[in-house]
Amino acid sequence: xxxxxxxxxxxxxxxxxxVDDVSLEIRPGEIIAIVGPNGxxxxxxxxxxxxxxxxxxxKIHFEGKDITNVPTFRRAPLGIGRTFQIPRxxxxxxxxxxxxIGGMFGAQxxxxxxxxxxxxxxxxxxxxxxxxxxxxxxxxxxxxxxKLVEIARALAMKPKLLLMDEAMAGMNPKDIDKMVEFIKExxxxxxIAIVSMVEHIMRAVAGLAERVMVxxxxxxxxxxxxxxxxxxxxxxxxxxxxxxxGNVADR
Amino acid sequence: MITEQLIGNLIQGLILGGIYGMATMGLSLIFGVLxxxxxxxxxxxxxxxxxxxxxxxxxxxVPVIAIPFAFLLGMLLGFIFYYSCIKRLLKGPELASLxxxxxxxxxxxxxxxxIFGSEFRGYNWALGxxxxxxxxxxxxxxxxxSGSIIVAVLLYLWFNRTRAGTALRSVVEDSEGARVCxxxxxxxxxxxxxxxxxxxxxxxxxxxxxIPVGINPYMGGQYTLKAFVIAVLGGLSSPYGAFFGGLVxxxxxxxxxxxxxxxPHVEPFALTRFLSFVMLLVILLIRPTGLFRTR
Amino acid sequence: xxxxxxxxxxxxxxLAGYLLLFLVGENLExxxxxxxxxxxxxxxxxxxxxxxxxxxxxxFGYVAFLGIGTYGMAIxxxxxxxxxxxxxxxVVGMLxxxxxxxxxxxxxxxxxxxxxxxxxxxxxxxVNEGLRYLIEGARLWNGSEGILFSGHLKKAFGRDxxxxxxxxxxDVMLFxxxxxxxxxxxxxxxSKVGYALTALREDEDAAKVMGINVTKYKIIxxxxxxxxAGMIGAVAWALKLTYVxxxxxxxxxxxxxxxIIVLLGGAGTLLGPIVGGLIYGLSKYYLAxxxxxxxxxxxxxxxxxxxxxxxxxxxxxLKKKVQGTFWEKIIV
Numbered sequence: 020x021x022x023x024x025x026x027x028x029x030x031x032x033x034x035x036x037x038v039d040d041v042s043l044e045i046r047p048g049e050i051i052a053i054v055g056p057n058g059x060x061x062x063x064x065x066x067x068x069x070x071x072x073x074x075x076x077x078k079i080h081f082e083g084k085d086i087t088n089v090p091t092f093r094r095a096p097l098g099i100g101r102t103f104q105i106p107r108x109x110x111x112x113x114x115x116x117x118x119x120i121g122g123m124f125g126a127q128x129x130x131x132x133x134x135x136x137x138x139x140x141x142x143x144x145x146x147x148x149x150x151x152x153x154x155x156x157x158x159x160x161x162x163x164x165x166k167l168v169e170i171a172r173a174l175a176m177k178p179k180l181l182l183m184d185e186a187m188a189g190m191n192p193k194d195i196d197k198m199v200e201f202i203k204e205x206x207x208x209x210x211i212a213i214v215s216m217v218e219h220i221m222r223a224v225a226g227l228a229e230r231v232m233v234x235x236x237x238x239x240x241x242x243x244x245x246x247x248x249x250x251x252x253x254x255x256x257x258x259x260x261x262x263x264x265g266n267v268a269d270r
Numbered sequence: 271m272i273t274e275q276l277i278g279n280l281i282q283g284l285i286l287g288g289i290y291g292m293a294t295m296g297l298s299l300i301f302g303v304l305x306x307x308x309x310x311x312x313x314x315x316x317x318x319x320x321x322x323x324x325x326x327x328x329x330x331x332v333p334v335i336a337i338p339f340a341f342l343l344g345m346l347l348g349f350i351f352y353y354s355c356i357k358r359l360l361k362g363p364e365l366a367s368l369x370x371x372x373x374x375x376x377x378x379x380x381x382x383x384x385i386f387g388s389e390f391r392g393y394n395w396a397l398g399x400x401x402x403x404x405x406x407x408x409x410x411x412x413x414x415x416s417g418s419i420i421v422a423v424l425l426y427l428w429f430n431r432t433r434a435g436t437a438l439r440s441v442v443e444d445s446e447g448a449r450v451c452x453x454x455x456x457x458x459x460x461x462x463x464x465x466x467x468x469x470x471x472x473x474x475x476x477x478x479x480x481i482p483v484g485i486n487p488y489m490g491g492q493y494t495l496k497a498f499v500i501a502v503l504g505g506l507s508s509p510y511g512a513f514f515g516g517l518v519x520x521x522x523x524x525x526x527x528x529x530x531x532x533x534p535h536v537e538p539f540a541l542t543r544f545l546s547f548v549m550l551l552v553i554l555l556i557r558p559t560g561l562f563r564t565r
Numbered sequence: 566x567x568x569x570x571x572x573x574x575x576x577x578x579x580l581a582g583y584l585l586l587f588l589v590g591e592n593l594e595x596x597x598x599x600x601x602x603x604x605x606x607x608x609x610x611x612x613x614x615x616x617x618x619x620x621x622x623x624x625f626g627y628v629a630f631l632g633i634g635t636y637g638m639a640i641x642x643x644x645x646x647x648x649x650x651x652x653x654x655x656v657v658g659m660l661x662x663x664x665x666x667x668x669x670x671x672x673x674x675x676x677x678x679x680x681x682x683x684x685x686x687x688x689x690x691x692v693n694e695g696l697r698y699l700i701e702g703a704r705l706w707n708g709s710e711g712i713l714f715s716g717h718l719k720k721a722f723g724r725d726x727x728x729x730x731x732x733x734x735x736d737v738m739l740f741x742x743x744x745x746x747x748x749x750x751x752x753x754x755x756s757k758v759g760y761a762l763t764a765l766r767e768d769e770d771a772a773k774v775m776g777i778n779v780t781k782y783k784i785i786x787x788x789x790x791x792x793x794a795g796m797i798g799a800v801a802w803a804l805k806l807t808y809v810x811x812x813x814x815x816x817x818x819x820x821x822x823x824x825i826i827v828l829l830g831g832a833g834t835l836l837g838p839i840v841g842g843l844i845y846g847l848s849k850y851y852l853a854x855x856x857x858x859x860x861x862x863x864x865x866x867x868x869x870x871x872x873x874x875x876x877x878x879x880x881x882x883l884k885k886k887v888q889g890t891f892w893e894k895i896i897v
Contacts, residue, residue: 069774070773071770071773071774090773091773091774092772092773092774092775092776092777092778092779093776093778094776095774095775095776096776101774103771107768107771109763109764109767109768109771109772110767111763111767112760112763112764112767116760116763119760120760120761120763120764120775120777121775123757123760123761124757124761124775124776124777125775125776128776133755133756133757133760134568172775176775176776301683305683307683307686307687309625309686309690355869355872355873358873359872359873362876363621363682364682364683364686365617365621365622365623365682366872366873366876368623368682368683368686369623369824369828369868369869369872370868370869370872370873372625372821372824372868373865373866373868373869374865374869376821376861376862376865377862377865377866379861380859380861380862380865381862383858384858384862491694491817492694494690495690495691495694498687498690498691502687530702535704536702536703536704537701537702537703537704537708537709538702539702540698540699540701540702540709541698541699541702541703542702543694543695543698543702544695544698544699544702544703546691547691547692547694547695547698548695550687550688550691551676551677551688554676554677554680554684554687554688555676555679
C-alpha cells in the first residue's frame with residue numbers, strides 16, 4: 020500500500036490553474052524529489068498535502084485513509100511533517116522547546132508528557148548538532164541553524180512522511196552534500212519517506228532522490244527514476260536549469 | 271399608518287446610510303491598502319463633527335464650507351500618525367497596529383474633551399425643509415447626502431482616471447511589482463492612510479448635517495462599530511462596497527427601529543444598537559468578504 | 566516532587582508580592598484604599614494576560630465579562646438574600662458570576678475565535694456594547710436602571726458584616742483571585758496548553774502544521790480569562806459597590822486599562838501583570854490627585870510608545886537581561 024496517494028489533484032486560484040490534475044504515489048521510506056521552475060505549482064501541491072487548503076478536485080489518501088478534507092492540524096498526528104523554505108521556528112521559545120513542541124503534538128504526542136517531550140528533544144538536538152544552542156531562543160540563530168531547528172522539530176513529530184520545502188536553498192555545494200548525507204541518514208534511522216522540493220539544485224536531486232517528479236505549469240511532466248528523468252528530453256526542453264556536473268549516467 | 275411611518279423612516283435611513291457609507295470609505299481604503307484596521311475610526315468622525323460645530327458656532331461658517339477644511343485637517347492628522355507610528359508597525363504583529371489606532375482614538379477623545387469639555391453640544395443650520403410623500407426632509411440632510419455622493423464619485427474618478435490613483439491601485443495589487451516600476455510604495459501608503467483619515471474627518475461634518483445634536487467627545491465609539499458592520503458588509507477592502515454597505519445598514523437600522531418600537535416592554539433605540547452588533551457577527555460568520563463583489 | 570517545586574518556583578515572587586501588598590495595607594494607616602485599587606489592577610492584568618498575553622489576540626470587548634460577572638453576583642444577592650444561606654449566598658453568587666461569564670465567553674468565542682487577528686478584534690469591539698444594549702433594550706434584569714442590592718446584602722448578613730464585606734473582605738478576595746489567576750497562568754505555561762499558545766502566538770500557520778488545534782487552545786485561554794474576569798467583577802464591583810448599572814460596567818475604558826497594564830508589564834509573562842498593575846495603579850492614583858482627568862491622555866500615547874519601542878514590556882526586557890543566570894528560573 021502506498022504511504023501517500025494523490026489522485027487527480029487540481030487547484031485553481033481565480034482563473035489560474037496552480038495544480039493541474041496531478042497524481043502521485045509515494046511508498047514508505049522512499050526519497051523523491053519534486054522539481055520544477057518557479058510557479059510550477061510545487062508549493063501549492065505541498066500546501067494541499069499538508070492541508071493548508073483543500074484541492075478543488077481529486078483525493079488524497081494517506082496509509083489508505085482518505086484525508087482530502089482533514090484539517091491541517093490533524094495531519095501531523097497522522098504522520099505528515101513539513102519544513103518551510105524560509106524557516107519558521109517559534110522565535111521566543113528555545114531550541115529545545117521548539118523541538119519539544121514538535122513532539123508534543125505529533126504522532127505520539129498525546130501519550131507523552133511535557134517533561135518527556137523535553138527529554139526526547141535532546142536526541143534531535145544532538146542529531147542536528149545544536150547542543151550548544153539548546154536553550155537559547157530560536158529567534159536569535161543564524162538562518163542555517165534555524166533550518167536545522169526546523170528539521171529537528173519536524174523529526175520530533177515522528178512523521179512517516181516528511182515534506183521538505185527547498186531545504187537546500189542558499190547553501191554552498193559542500194553544505195548541500197552534507198545535507199544530502201544527513202537526509203539519507205534520517206531516512207534510515209527514522210524510517211520515513213521524504214519528499215524534497217527543489218527548484219534548481221541538481222546536485223541534491225541527483226545524489227538524493229530515487230525518483231523525480233517534474234512539474235511544469237501545474238501539471239506533472241514526468242515521474243521517473245532519477246537517471247531517466249534528468250536525461251529525459253522533455254525535461255531538458257522545458258526546464259533549462261543548471262545541468263549537474265559531469266554526465267548523469269556516470270553517477 | 272405603520273407602513274407609512276416605516277417607509278418614511280426607510281427613506282431617512284437611506285439618506286443616513288449614504289452618509290454612513292461615505293464615512294466608512296476611509297476605513298475600507300486604509301484596510302485595503304495597508305491592511306491596518308483603524309480602531310479609532312469613530313473618533314476621527316467625532317473630530318470632524320467638532321470642526322463643523324466650532325466653525326459654525328464660532329466663525330459662522332456654513333458646514334458645507336467646513337467640509338474641505340475638515341478633509342485637509344484629516345489628511346494632516348493622517349500624515350502625522352502615519353509617519354510617527356503606523357509606518358513602523360506595518361511589518362509587526364497585527365496586535366500592534368490595532369492597539370496603536372485604538373490609542374490614537376483615545377488621545378483624540380481626551381484632547382477634544384480638554385478643549386471643548388464633555389457636554390453635549392449642537393448647532394442649528396436652518397435651511398428649511400421639503401415635504402415629500404411619507405416624510406419631511408430638511409434641506410440639510412439632502413445637502414449631506416449630495417455631499418456624500420459627490421465625494422464617492424470624486425474618489426472613484428481619482429482612483430480610476432488619474433495617474434496618482436492608478437499608482438495607488440497598483441500598490442494594492444502587487445506592492446513589489448509597483449516598487450519595481452519606480453513607484454514609491456511608502457509614499458503611497460502614507461497617501462492612502464491620510465486620504466482615508468481625511469475622508470473620515472470630512473464625513474464627520476456631513477454627519478452633523480444630518481444629526482446636528484449630541485456632539486460630544488465620546489460620540490465616536492458607536493460609529494466605529496457601525497462602520498465595522500458596514501465595512502464588512504461591503505467587503506472590508508472596497509471603498510465602493512462600503513458606500514453601498516452603508517445604504518443597506520441605514521435601511522436596516524431605521525427599519526428595525528420602527529419595527530422594534532412596536533413591541534411593548536422593549537427599548538427600541540438600545541435594541542437597535544444591539545442589532546447592529548448581531549449583524550456584524552452574522553456577516554463575519556457567513557461572508558467575511560462582504561456581500562458585494564466589488565474589488 | 567523536586568521537579569514540581571522548581572517548576573512552580575516563579576510563583577514565589579508573585580505570592581510574596583501580593584502578601585507584601587496585603588501586609589502594607591493592613592498595617593499602614595489609610596493605605597487600604599490604594600492597596601485595594603492595586604489589587605484590582607493586578608488581578609485584572611493577570612486575568613487579561615491569560616488571553617491577550619498568551620495568544621496575542623486583543624479582545625476589545627473584555628469588560629463585558631467583568632460586567633456579566635457583576636450581574637451574576639448582583640442577581641444572586643438580590644434574589645436569594647432571604648433564603649438564609651449565610652456565606653453560601655456569596656458562593657452561589659460567585660458560581661453564577663463564573664457560570665454567566667463562561668457562557669458568554671462560549672457564545673462570543675464560538676463566533677470570534679474562528680476569525681484571525683484583525684477580524685477577531687472587530688468582532689469583539691462590539692461585545693460590551695452589544696451586551697449593554699441587549700440588557701437595556703430587552704429590559705433584562707431591570708434594564709437601564711440596573712440593580713441596587715445594598716439592602717438585600719444587609720438583610721442577608723446584617724448591617725455590620727455587609728459593610729465589612731464591601732470595604733474589606735471583597736478586597737481580600739481580590740487578592741485571592743489575583744493569586745489564583747497567577748497560578749492558572751503558570752499552570753498553563755508549564756503544560757501543553759502554554760506551549761500550544763506560544764506556538765500559535767508566534768506563527769499560527771506553522772503551529773497548525775505542527776499538529777496544534779489552534780482553535781481549541783484559543784478557546785481554553787479565552788474561557789479561563791473570561792471566567793476570571795467574571796470573578797473579579799463579582800467581587801470588585803458587585804460586592805464593593807452593592808449596585809450594578811449597565812453604562813458603568815460595560816465601560817470600554819476598563820479594557821483600555823487592562824491593555825495598558827499587560828503591555829507595560831510584559832505581555833505573556835507571569836510577573837508582567839503585577840508590575841504593570843502596580844505601575845499603572847500607582848500612577849493613576851497619584852495622577853488623579855495632581856492632574857485629574859488627564860490619566861487617559863497620558864497613558865494612551867504611552868501604549869503607542871510601548872508598542873513601537875518596548876513591545877515586550879518591563880518584565881520582557883528583564884527576562885532578556887537575566888537569561889543564562891539563576892534568575893531566569895524565577896523571573897518568568
